[in-house]
Amino acid sequence: MYRDTSQSMSLIKFLLLAVLTVFFLLNCRTLAQSTPPCLRLNACPTNTYCAEKPDGTISCIDCDVSCGLGCDGPGPKFCKSCKAGYYKPSTNFHVCTECHVGFYGVNCSKQCRCLNNELCNKTDGFCNSWKCDRGYTGLPYCQDKCPINTFGLDCGFVCHCPVNDNCSNVQGDCSSGKCDADWDGPGCQRRLPKLVLPPRLQSVTCNNITIYWDAFNKSVDIGLDPIKQYNVLYKQITTVSANGKTNWTNYISIDDLHDGRRTFIVSITSGLLQDVDFNFRVDVVGMENDKPLKSTTAGTVSAAIRNTCTVNKPTCS
Numbered sequence: 001m002y003r004d005t006s007q008s009m010s011l012i013k014f015l016l017l018a019v020l021t022v023f024f025l026l027n028c029r030t031l032a033q034s035t036p037p038c039l040r041l042n043a044c045p046t047n048t049y050c051a052e053k054p055d056g057t058i059s060c061i062d063c064d065v066s067c068g069l070g071c072d073g074p075g076p077k078f079c080k081s082c083k084a085g086y087y088k089p090s091t092n093f094h095v096c097t098e099c100h101v102g103f104y105g106v107n108c109s110k111q112c113r114c115l116n117n118e119l120c121n122k123t124d125g126f127c128n129s130w131k132c133d134r135g136y137t138g139l140p141y142c143q144d145k146c147p148i149n150t151f152g153l154d155c156g157f158v159c160h161c162p163v164n165d166n167c168s169n170v171q172g173d174c175s176s177g178k179c180d181a182d183w184d185g186p187g188c189q190r191r192l193p194k195l196v197l198p199p200r201l202q203s204v205t206c207n208n209i210t211i212y213w214d215a216f217n218k219s220v221d222i223g224l225d226p227i228k229q230y231n232v233l234y235k236q237i238t239t240v241s242a243n244g245k246t247n248w249t250n251y252i253s254i255d256d257l258h259d260g261r262r263t264f265i266v267s268i269t270s271g272l273l274q275d276v277d278f279n280f281r282v283d284v285v286g287m288e289n290d291k292p293l294k295s296t297t298a299g300t301v302s303a304a305i306r307n308t309c310t311v312n313k314p315t316c317s
Helices: 002-036
Strands: 048-052 057-060 200-205 206-213 227-236 249-255 263-268 278-288
Touching: 206 278, 227 263, 249 263
Parallel strands: none
Antiparallel strands: 048 057, 200 206, 206 263, 227 249, 227 278
């Protein structure tokens, strides 16, 4: 009796489960049929959007070219995000708009660095001309500044700034507005003229030291002509100013008349202390457009020359 009752209960449970399963499947089918086709999960692949046809089927249409991570409808205003090379301007934040000329990348946040404003690829900045703008390197994208102490086209120029100063990677200008002591001109690219040899001694008598030097020769000396003048300076070897620098005295300036003279001679007859050693130097002043350059570089310093005045007479033994 007990066994018959147990079997009956098992059969009832089986039948009940079968009825519930059929009911669930029928309801799921009804629910699926009632859900719009385009709202069903994964109705269309990425970078397409779903459009329902009159017959109830769907069509997956490509997103606008400006869309980056899919879209919800046609055109650039339905993009979920903008592709590299496009951005959403503040005036029309819902529409992906192509980067302005000279910019590229995600949200058009990077600037093209192609020579002479040549167009770059708006996605990755690729320079079609294969030439970087002045001050930049790293072909073909040209996003790297010139290495330290170089600048200009192809980073082919050397900076000439004072120690601990910064050089513009584009023009070579120094942040301090000054060039290294030996350089001048735009981008500090003009080497100031300088004599290779120091002035030499021709003769010396008490309070009269005569020195000479060779005229500037661009094939031998440093820098470029034409030359405007020569500044003759001297200093007492033992004289040092309060700031620790040597005091030089500008004795005379002599114009270069460009008359073919090969040697210049000057006699220093004032400001000399007796029996004291002096150094001499000649600073060369360059010329541009018939005007002297504002900057000069210190000339090469001579060996010590003594203003000998006291003559030791031999003593009688």
